[in-house]
Amino acid sequence: MMAWNAEQGADFRGPLDVTRAATAVVDAQDTVIGWSPAAERLLGYPPQEIVGRPLATFLSPGPKPPVLPLPPEFRGNEIRVARHRDGHELIVATAVCALPGTGTAARVLVATELKDLQQWESRLALLHGLATQSPVGLGIYDDDLRLTWCNTAFEREIGRPFAEFRGRRADELYSDGKFVTKGHPPTLEAVMRHVLDTGEPFLDLHFQGRPPSDPETVHLWSCAYYRLQDADGRVIGVCEDAFDISDRYKAQRRLALLVEAGRGIGTALDVRVTAEKITEVAVPEFATTVTVDLAQGVLEGEVPATSRAAATSLVRVARCSAEEAAQENPGLDASPPRPAPPAPPASPAPPVNHSRVEYPPGSPQYRSLSSGGLVLDDTVLVVPLRAGNSTLGLVTFIRDGAGPATFDGGEVALADELVARTAVSIDNARRFTRERTASLALQRQLLPQHVPEQSAVELAHRYLPTDDETGVGGDWFDVIPLSGTRVGLVVGDVVGHGLQAAATMGRLRTTVRAFAQMDMDPVELLSRLDDLVAQSAEEQRSELGTPDGTYADVTTGATCLYAVYDPVSRRCVMARAGHLPPAVVAADSRPTFPDLPAGPPLGLGGLPFESMEIELPVGSLLALFTDGLVEARDRDIDHGLDTLGRVLSDRHASLDELCDRAVAELLPSGSTADDTALLLVRTRELDASQVTEWELPAEPVAVGRARDLATQQLHRWGLEELTFATELVVSELVTNAVRYAEGPVQVRLIRDRTLLCEVADRGHTSPHLRHSGEDDEGGRGLFIVAQLVQRWGTRYTPSGKTIWTEQAFPTTG
Numbered sequence: 001m002m003a004w005n006a007e008q009g010a011d012f013r014g015p016l017d018v019t020r021a022a023t024a025v026v027d028a029q030d031t032v033i034g035w036s037p038a039a040e041r042l043l044g045y046p047p048q049e050i051v052g053r054p055l056a057t058f059l060s061p062g063p064k065p066p067v068l069p070l071p072p073e074f075r076g077n078e079i080r081v082a083r084h085r086d087g088h089e090l091i092v093a094t095a096v097c098a099l100p101g102t103g104t105a106a107r108v109l110v111a112t113e114l115k116d117l118q119q120w121e122s123r124l125a126l127l128h129g130l131a132t133q134s135p136v137g138l139g140i141y142d143d144d145l146r147l148t149w150c151n152t153a154f155e156r157e158i159g160r161p162f163a164e165f166r167g168r169r170a171d172e173l174y175s176d177g178k179f180v181t182k183g184h185p186p187t188l189e190a191v192m193r194h195v196l197d198t199g200e201p202f203l204d205l206h207f208q209g210r211p212p213s214d215p216e217t218v219h220l221w222s223c224a225y226y227r228l229q230d231a232d233g234r235v236i237g238v239c240e241d242a243f244d245i246s247d248r249y250k251a252q253r254r255l256a257l258l259v260e261a262g263r264g265i266g267t268a269l270d271v272r273v274t275a276e277k278i279t280e281v282a283v284p285e286f287a288t289t290v291t292v293d294l295a296q297g298v299l300e301g302e303v304p305a306t307s308r309a310a311a312t313s314l315v316r317v318a319r320c321s322a323e324e325a326a327q328e329n330p331g332l333d334a335s336p337p338r339p340a341p342p343a344p345p346a347s348p349a350p351p352v353n354h355s356r357v358e359y360p361p362g363s364p365q366y367r368s369l370s371s372g373g374l375v376l377d378d379t380v381l382v383v384p385l386r387a388g389n390s391t392l393g394l395v396t397f398i399r400d401g402a403g404p405a406t407f408d409g410g411e412v413a414l415a416d417e418l419v420a421r422t423a424v425s426i427d428n429a430r431r432f433t434r435e436r437t438a439s440l441a442l443q444r445q446l447l448p449q450h451v452p453e454q455s456a457v458e459l460a461h462r463y464l465p466t467d468d469e470t471g472v473g474g475d476w477f478d479v480i481p482l483s484g485t486r487v488g489l490v491v492g493d494v495v496g497h498g499l500q501a502a503a504t505m506g507r508l509r510t511t512v513r514a515f516a517q518m519d520m521d522p523v524e525l526l527s528r529l530d531d532l533v534a535q536s537a538e539e540q541r542s543e544l545g546t547p548d549g550t551y552a553d554v555t556t557g558a559t560c561l562y563a564v565y566d567p568v569s570r571r572c573v574m575a576r577a578g579h580l581p582p583a584v585v586a587a588d589s590r591p592t593f594p595d596l597p598a599g600p601p602l603g604l605g606g607l608p609f610e611s612m613e614i615e616l617p618v619g620s621l622l623a624l625f626t627d628g629l630v631e632a633r634d635r636d637i638d639h640g641l642d643t644l645g646r647v648l649s650d651r652h653a654s655l656d657e658l659c660d661r662a663v664a665e666l667l668p669s670g671s672t673a674d675d676t677a678l679l680l681v682r683t684r685e686l687d688a689s690q691v692t693e694w695e696l697p698a699e700p701v702a703v704g705r706a707r708d709l710a711t712q713q714l715h716r717w718g719l720e721e722l723t724f725a726t727e728l729v730v731s732e733l734v735t736n737a738v739r740y741a742e743g744p745v746q747v748r749l750i751r752d753r754t755l756l757c758e759v760a761d762r763g764h765t766s767p768h769l770r771h772s773g774e775d776d777e778g779g780r781g782l783f784i785v786a787q788l789v790q791r792w793g794t795r796y797t798p799s800g801k802t803i804w805t806e807q808a809f810p811t812t813g
Contacts, residue, residue, distance in 0.1 A: 022092075024109045030055040033106065042092075042111065044085030055109070058083050059094075079114060137221075137242040140228065143235060145169055145192050157242070159213030170240070177209025180220070191225055192238045201226035206249075207242070220249045254414045257285055261418055266425030269432040271299055272317050278395060278422045279320035286414070287381070287397035292318040293357050293365070294385070294393035298426065301434030303390050314393055316357045365394050374412055381407045383419040387427035395419045439499065446506040451479045455752050456487040456567035457622075457681045460655030462663055464628070464676040466497045473675030474501030474558075475626045476509050480516045483795055483804045485567055485686060485752050488516040491624040491679055492560040493579065501675075508533075508558060508602075519795030522562045522575035526599065526609045529560065530577060533603035558602045561624055567686045568750070570618065575611040577602050580630070583623035583641075583648055586616065591645035621658075622681040623648055628674030629666055640666055648680075655680045686752065693748040698738050698761070706734045706747050710757070717751050721810040725788040726757060732785050733759035733803050736767055741800070754790065755807040762800040 022042040025034030031054055035047040043058050050057065063078040082090040092111045137154040141147055146167045155162055158173060165173065170188040177188070184202055185191045191202055205223045210216070224241040264277045275292040282290045293314035295304030359365040364377040368384050369391060375382045379399045385392040397407070397415055407415070451459050457479075465473030474494030482488050490512050494505045511532060515525045561582065563574035574582065574594075578601030585591045597610035616622070623644070630640025647662045658680055667676065692713050696702035710730045714723050730747065737745045741763030750756040767782050786792060789805040796802075 022111045024050075024055075024111075025106060026055050026109060027106050032057075039111070042090070042113070043082060049085075058085075059109075059111075080111075082111065135243065137240075137244075139170075139240040139242075140237055141170070141192060141240065142237045143196060145189060145196070145238065147173075148237065154242070157211045157213055157244070159211070174207075174209045174211070177207055179205055180208045181206045192240075195225045195227050195238050196235065199227050206245075217246075219244055219246045221245065250410065253285060254410065257281065257414065258417060261421055265418075265422055266428065269429045271426055271429045271433060274422065274425045274429050275318040276320070278418060279318045282397065282418065283320045284322040286411070286418075287399055289321040289398040289400070290319070291316060291396045291398075292385075292393065292422075293396070294426070295391070296356075298392050298430050299433075301430050301432075301437050303430075304392060314357050314359070317393075365396065368394060374416065376407060376412070379406070381412065381415055383415050385419060385423040385426060387423050392423060392426055392430070395422065439502075442499070442502060442506070446502060446509060447476060448478060452481070454479065454481065454487050455485050455684065455686065456565055457489075457683055458655060460659050460680045462659045462676070462678045464663065464667065466628075466675050473497050474505050475628065475675035475677040476505045477624065477677045477679040478509055478513065479679070480513055482516065482564065483519060483793060483806075484756060484758060484802075485750060487565050487567075489563045489565065489622070489624055489679065489681060490516075490560065491579070491626060491677055492558060493626045493628075493675070493677075494558045497675060504558070508560070512560070512562065516562075519793065521611065522564060522573055523609045523611045525562055526560065526575050526577045526602075530600075530602050530605060530609075533558065534605050557604070560602060563622070563624070565616070565622075565681070565683060567684050568691055569615075570683065570685050571613055571615050572622070572683075573611050573613045575599065575609050577609060578604075580625065580627055583621075583625075583644060584614070584616070585621035585623075585645075585648050585651075587619045587651075591648050593641065593645075616683045618683060618685045620683045621648055622683065624679040624681070626675065626677045628676035629662065629678055631674065632666075655682060686750070690751045691748065693746065696734070696745045696747065698741065698743060698745055700738060702738060702745055703731055703734045706730050706745075710747070710749060713749055719751070719755060719809070722755055722807055725807060726755070728788060729757050729785050729805050729807075730759070732782060733757070733805075736782070736803075737761040737763070740765060740767075743800070754809065756804060757807070758802050758804045760797070760800060760802040764796065764801055766794045766801065767803065 020038065022039035023034075023036040024032055024039055027033050031052065032050050033052075035045070035050050040046055045058065060081040060083075063080055078094050080092055080094050082092045084090060091114045093114050095110045096107050097110070098107055134151060135153055136151075137157050138151040139147055139154050140149040146169060147165065148167075150162055158165055170192065174188065179186065179191075181204075184205060185194050188207070191205070195201060202223075202225045205225070207221045207223050208218060211219055221242045222245045223243075226239055227235060228237045228239055230236055261278070261281050264281055265274060267277075268274060271294065275294065279290040279292060294317050296313075296315050297304040299315065299317070359369070364375040364380050364382045368375040368382040373384075381397040383395050383397070385395060395415075395418075399407075447463060451461065459479060461477055463475070463477070465475070474496050476490075476492050476494075478488075478490040480488035480490065490509075492505070492508060492512075494501045494508065496504075508529070511529055512525065515528055520528065557578075559577055559579035561574065561576040561579040563572055563582065565572045574596060576596055577599045579598075581593045581596040583591050583593055594612060594614060596612050599609040600607045625644070627637070630644055631637050632640065643665055644662055647665060648658060650658065650661075653661070659678060662678060663676075694706065694709050696706055707727050707730050710726050711723050714720060714726060734745055734747065737759055741761035743762035746758075746760040748756075748758040748760075750758070785805065789807050792803070792805040794801055794803055
C-alpha cells in the first residue's frame with residue numbers, strides 16, 4: 001500500500017522543518033560553523049561572511065517574551081530577535097537540537113519568521129478540526145481504491161475504529177447501497193475508478209444505503225468524488241466527501257407529498273374519487289397500503305351519526321397497495337434497497353367492494369373513532385377523518401414487508417395534515433352531493449320526467465341546462481292532457497340560470513298547468529299568467545330585497561309559448577309571450593316558422609296577446625324550443641333556425657333521432673351558453689269511427705232522444721257495460737242544457753283511451769256541484785254524475801260552453 005508521507009503526498013512539513021527552514025550549525029562556543037541557503041535568504045548573510053563569526057552577530061542573546069509554544073519534537077523553542085545583514089530586525093521562532101553522530105557539542109539552530117509559524121499553526125488547527133469536528137465524512141482512497149485515511153465523521157458512520165476497516169474498498173463498506181441519481185457509473189468503485197482515470201469529479205451524487213452503525217434505517221448521503229495529486233502532478237488517490245442528508249431528504253419528500261396532495265386531493269367533487277386520491281398519493285411514498293373507510297351517510301351527502309355504534313360500522317371506499325401501484329406502473333420502484341427485518345403481520349385489508357366494515361373494540365380503528373386521536377399500533381397508523389364535530393371515517397396507513405416499520409413524529413404530523421386536507425375535500429364533496437341530490441329532486445318535481453303517451457300526438461324532448469352541477473335551469477317544457485283528447489304544449493324560458501331560475505320556472509310551470517286544466521284558450525292563459533307575474537313582481541319589490549339591496553327574482557322578462565292541438569279537428573291554436581315561434585313541418589312540405597304575433601314577455605304588460613289557428617295535416621311535425629338551441633355567440637339566430645329547419649326536413653327519421661341530430665348540429669360541443677329545451681310533436685288524428693256527434697233541439701224531448709242515440713252507439717262500440725252510467729250522464733247534462741241554456745244542444749261521444757261524453761250549448765253559466773237537502777225536489781243530478789265518472793269539467797268556447805265527462809273502460813277478466 002502506498003504510504004502517505006511528505007515525499008509522495010501533500011506537503012505537511014512545518015516551517016521549522018530542517019529541510020525548509022533557515023538552519024545554522026554552531027559549535028560549543030556558539031560560533032557558526034554551517035549556514036544553509038534558507039538562512040542566507042532569511043538574513044541576507046552569504047556563508048563566507050557569517051561562518052566563523054559568533055551567533056550574536058545576527059541573533060539576540062535571550063528570548064523575547066512571551067514564549068510561543070512550538071511543536072513538542074523540538075527543544076529550546078523560543079521567540080527571538082534576529083538582525084538582517086542590512087540592519088533591520090526580524091521576529092523569528094527558533095528551535096535548537098543536537099547534531100547527532102558528531103560526538104561534539106555542536107547544535108543545529110532552526111529559525112523561521114514568526115508569521116510563517118503562526119500561519120502554519122492555523123493550518124494545523126484547521127486540519128485538526130476537519131479531521132475531528134467536521135460533520136462531513138471524509139475518506140481518502142489510494143490508487144488501488146483502498147481506504148487509507150478517514151476523519152471522525154466517517155468513523156461514526158461505519159461504527160468502528162478506523163484501524164478495523166483500514167484498507168477496505170468502498171463497496172465492501174456499503175455492500176447493500178445504491179445510487180439514486182442517474183447519469184454516472186452504477187457502483188461506488190466504478191465511480192471512483194472513473195474519477196481516478198479521467199480526473200473528472202462527481203458532485204452531489206445521492207447514495208442510499210444502510211450504514212453499519214444503523215443497519216435498520218435507510219440513509220441518504222450527498223457524495224462528492226475528486227482525484228488527489230501531489231505537488232509533481234502524480235495521481236495518488238481519490239477523496240470522498242459524504243454528508244448525510246436523510247433528514248433533509250425526508251423533509252423534501254414530505255413537502256413533495258404535500259404538494260402532490262394539494263394538486264390531486266379535492267380536484268373532484270366526488271366522495272369516492274377524493275378518497276381514492278389520498279391512497280394514490282400516499283402509496284408507496286408514505287405507506288405500503290392505505291385504506292379509506294367512510295360512514296354510509298357521507299356517501300349519501302348526509303352528516304354521519306355521532307353514536308359509537310354507527311361510527312364503528314363504516315364502508316370501505318378506497319384501498320391501494322404498493323403491489324397494485326407497481327403493477328399499474330411497471331417503472332415504479334416501490335422497494336427500498338434492502339429488506340428490513342420482518343415486521344409484525346398486519347391484518348389483511350379486504351378488496352375495495354364498497355362493503356361494510358366492522359371494527360371490534362380494542363382495534364386501532366375503534367380506539368381512533370372513540371378517542372378522536374391518532375392511534376399508533378406498530379406498523380399501523382390510523383387517522384380519523386373529522387369535519388367540525390363529526391367523524392366522517394378513517395384513513396389507515398400500513399407499513400409491512402420493507403422500509404421503516406414505524407412512523408416517527410414528523411410522519412405522524414404529515415399523516416395528520418394529509419388526512420385533514422382529505423377531510424375538508426370529502427366534506428365539500430359530501431355537501432355537493434347533498435346539494436346535487438336536492439337539485440335533482442327539484443328537477444324531477446319541476447320537469448316532466450316521463451311524458452305519458454297521448455292519442456293526439458307523438459312526442460320526443462331534450463333538456464340541456466347550462467348549470468351541469470345542479471342539472472336544472474330556467475327553461476322548461478310541458479305536455480298537458482286536456483278534455484276532448486286535446487293536448488296542451490308549453491315551452492318557456494326564464495331569465496338566468498341555476499336554482500333561482502329553476503325555482504321561478506317551477507312556479508310558472510305549475511301556474512300554466514293549473515290554467516290549462518281550466519281549459520283556457522292560449523290568449524286567456526297567457527293574459528292571466530302575465531297578470532300574476534306582474535303582480536308577484538310588484539309584491540316582491542315592496543318587500544326587502546337581498547342583503548346587497550338588489551332584487552333577486554328573475555320572473556319578470558320570462559317568455560312562454562302555449563299551443564293547443566285538437567286531434568278531432570286537426571287544428572292547433574297557439575299564442576306566445578315574447579317567445580320564438582315554433583317550427584312547423586307539414587307532410588311533404590318544407591319547414592316554416594309561422595308569423596305568430598310575438599306579444600310582450602311575461603310581467604311587462606302593455607300589449608295584448610294574439611293567437612293564431614292553423615290546420616295541421618296528419619303526421620305534421622311541430623317543434624317548440626327555447627333560444628338556447630338556435631342562438632350562439634359565433635352565429636346569428638337566422639343561421640340556427642335554418643339549421644334546425646334542415647334537420648327537421650328528414651321525414652323518415654324518428655323524433656328521438658331528430659332531437660339528437662338537432663342537439664348535435666346546433667350544440668356540437670355538448671354544452672351551451674344558455675339553457676336549452678326542445679319539444680318535438682308529430683300530430684295524429686282520431687279516426688271517424690271513434691267520434692260520433694248529434695245536434696238536438698233545446699226541447700224536453702231531446703233528453704230521451706239523446707239517451708237512445710248514446711245507447712245505440714255504445715252497443716256498436718261493444719261498451720254495453722257503460723250503458724247505464726252513460727244514460728244517466730247524458731240525461732242529466734242534456735236536461736240542464738235544455739232547462740238553463742239557449743239554442744241547439746250538441747252531444748258528442750269519443751272512444752279513445754277512455755269514454756268521453758260532451759254536451760255543448762250556447763249558455764255561459766257553469767253548473768255547480770252541490771248537496772241537496774232531504775226535502776229538495778231537484779239538484780241531485782250533477783252530484784250523481786260526479787259519482788259515476790272519473791272526471792268532469794266545463795270549458796268555454798266563443799259560442800257557449802261544453803260540459804264533459806270521462807269514464808274508464810270496463811276491465812276485462
